[in-house]
Amino acid sequence: MAEPKVLTDVGRAPEQVAAAARKEKTISKAKGPGDDKVHSWPHLVRIEFLCALAVIAFMLVWAILVDAPLEEPAAPTRTPNPSKAPWYFLGLQEILVYFDPWHAGVVIPVLIILGLMVLPYIDINPKGNGYYTYEERKFEIWTFVLGFHVLWIVLIIVGTFMRGPGWNWFWPWEPWDKHKVVAMTAVDLPYLFGFRDYWASAAFGVSVVVGYFALGTAALYGAIAKLKGRAFLKRWGAARFSLTAFLFLNMIAIVLKILLRQGFNVKYIMVTPWINI
Template sequence: MTAIIFTIILVVWSIMVDAPLEEPANPSVTPNPSKAPWYFLGLQEMLVYFDPWMAGVVLPTLIIVGLMAIPYIDVNPKGNGYYTFKDRRFAILTFLFGFLVLWVWLVIQGTFMRGPGWNFFMPWEKWDPHKIVALTNVDLPYLFGFRGYWAQAAFGIFCIVAWYATIPIWYVWRRSTLVNVGFARYALKSFLFMTMMGLVAKMLLRIGFNIKYILVLPWLNI
């Protein structure tokens, strides 16, 4: 029944709303903003918060690897063949968070809230091509008073290590409940989870405090 209702909605929507087709491409005119197809807007939106190699290569690779690893790291037999939220609360909430927040919301934001200059516009605001946003992005080590190159690098490495250090600490603390999982499977699952939450933390730092990078190296920026 749900599939039928959803199909009817799509059919009515496609009849009532015209496809947002623009004029034929003109190589001498660059649209502002220049947007990727909607299904890639999540990746394009991540370019605001991460370097291109991170947003376009590393993170998509981790998404694919994580999806491929699910059958091997999920050993909970409950929920096989039937639906149960009570016994698979963490798995369901993690998937919904990753899909709805880190994909669907980024697509919506990139589609409806990014205007000329890739500036952020609320849905009720007019897309002003002359909008000027005064942003002073700083690196996290600089914000904490580290000025030297090696001092900034050491502080950034410390922050990254401290973020992922919760993985072995949590395992030692909850070893009795994780004995059936195994450390290797737990480490992979925790690494993917902490990386996903790290994306959110980095985005919040950029939006709330104009933090550009946490770790700054000549060949690596995170």
């Protein structure tokens, strides 16, 4: 009887393995200086595996140390004060202070989602694709930082930690006084400018809003033409420019409205029988 073949772990003879390795070397030889690729197994898979282990360990410790909240049973007739949405929506609940519900709860979230979706199509800067750079993408990065970090995160922090009963402002170290009296002195912008007639006020408000978008678009056009040149604007195209201008001005408008309310007690900029802004 012949000697049984010595097999490796996978049931292949050593000479087979060696032959396979020799054969493969010719296939995977480097294609030149630009070929910086490595095999996913093991280089990528091991990073993922170690990350997963660390994160699972962290989650286990967190789940052992901190219990999920469970309050008293649901009582539809007893409304807590304040009633807060889940924390990730508190940025939106916070801008309810400054905008009507149809605006803060529907229009702005839809604009945020659409704005994020069109981002790759309006950003035609070919640089900064696949590496970190600030120098080559200043405007994009500042816009994103303003919208994402300053507006979204700061508003969530305000809504979570600074708002108490009646959605009044309380510092985290202040006790919540349910009977805190806050004078409602905010007035509409047309009133501030001396308009007393209803329709004159409405016309003034509408022209302020329309004027803001018209002048803002023109200013943006001028700024971009000066910074990047007319050739860039032509390449960028009218559709991309107007979409960018509309979304950008809407984002700035949220900041302006917050400043107008906090600084000048302005309630609405535009009052009409149908919608108020």
